[in-house]
Amino acid sequence: MMRLMSRSARMLAVAAVVTATLPFAANDAFAAGMPLEQRAQAAKTTADKGKTCRPARPFYWEIGDAGKTLASGRVGVRAPQADTLLPVASASKWIYAAYVAELRAGKLSDEDIEFLTMRSGYTRFKRCLSSDTVDTCLQTLANGKPDAATKGKFFYNGGHMQKHAGLIGLGDLDNRALAAQMRKVLGTSAPVSYNQPQLAGGVVSSADAYADFLRKLLGGKLALSSMLGSHAVCTNPANCEQAASTPTPARTSWHYSLGHWVEDDPQTGDGAFSSAGLFGFYPWIDASRSYYGIIARSSLLGTLLRGEGVRPALESAECGRQIRRAWETGTAQD
Structure with missing residues (x-):
């Protein structure tokens, strides 16, 4: 099993490593000129008929490159x-990390990281x-209070980004002002709005806007x-x-980079970058950085089921991985 050192300075180029070593690493079919129609049909069949995607219904999906869908x-x-x-939900995290990187012109401090x-x-x-x-x-509550027991350890929680936003001058912003500030700096149509001024989980968007x-x-x-995949840290308490x-x-060992996951599990990972949300909204970029994809849905189960393997997020991630695999190989997946 691949292990990353705990020092962030040594955790560079994760994506390049996992793309070369993982069992489902992106092959060179894309670069070899496989017909678009073949890839599209394989992805469509997987989304429509694959058993892995059935639990995620109903959903919208798309795949695109830097230019278009x-x-x-x-x-x-x-x-x-x-x-x-x-x-x-948590797909908001990728947007906030991009905002900070843009604000810093790509030169993040150790505290930012x-x-x-x-x-x-x-x-x-x-x-x-x-x-x-x-x-x-x-x-509110204990939102802004640190916990010495988790300092320096990976702990998936919205408090990190909320506190950071206050530290970098966003404290006075409400929903409308926050969305306007993100769009101004990022130059994209996402986020459309915030339903609460929570940097890690408050964005409201569409597949169209997030694809931008x-x-x-x-x-x-x-x-x-x-910087995709950079400064990545291990995330599974069972082995880290x-x-x-x-x-x-517990069976999944991904790494976490700047506001996004690196799906590099030694058994099932393909090295994609992603940021699955609680209600099932799942955006991704493949390990070769050739194309992106989105599963767009909003399941009410996300408000009821929390903790390990939250179902809507996990369902979308598993479906998205199969669609991604179908696109890469030109062969429908089950």
Whole structure:
């Protein structure tokens, strides 16, 4: 099993390593010129008929490159459209990390990295109210109070980004102002809005708008583009002393980079970068950084089922991985 050292300075180029070594690493079919129609049909068949994608219904999916959408579809009764607005929950984290990287012109401080890789110790965060600002949310309950026991350890929690946002001057912003600030700095249509001023989970977006953000990442138009997978930390407490809490199943060993996951599990991972949300919104970029994809859905189960392997997020990630595999190989997956 691949292990990463605990020092962030030694955790560079994760994506390059896992792409070369993982069992489902992206092959060279894309570069070899496989017909678009073959890849699109394989992805569509997987989304429509693959058993792995059945639990995620209803959903909208798409795959694209830095220039445009290349394939898409709707699966299930009353599936979302490309422009349907949905709460993306933890997919908000990728947007915030990109904002910080842009603000810093790609030169993140050690403190920035600690917060964006969820090792700051601010792990008591519960929720914001829609009427809050970033700072008033921090003052609610124990949201803004650190926990010395989790300092320096990976602990998946919204408190890291909430506190960081207050430290870098976003404290007075409410939902509307926060969304405007993100769009201004990132130059994308995402986020459309916030339903609460929570940097790690408050974004409301559509597949269309979020795809605009992913295309900019693929096209090298954001500082975070060249930093995907960098400073990654281990996340599974079962086999990593530097991890305290993770939302992924105990059998899964991914790493966490700057506001996004690296899906590099030695058994099932393909090295993709992603940021699955509690309600099932799942954006990704493949390990070769050639294309992006989205599973867009909003399952109410996300409000009921929390903890290990939260179902809507996990269902979408598993379905998305199969669609990604179908696209790469030109062969439908089950």
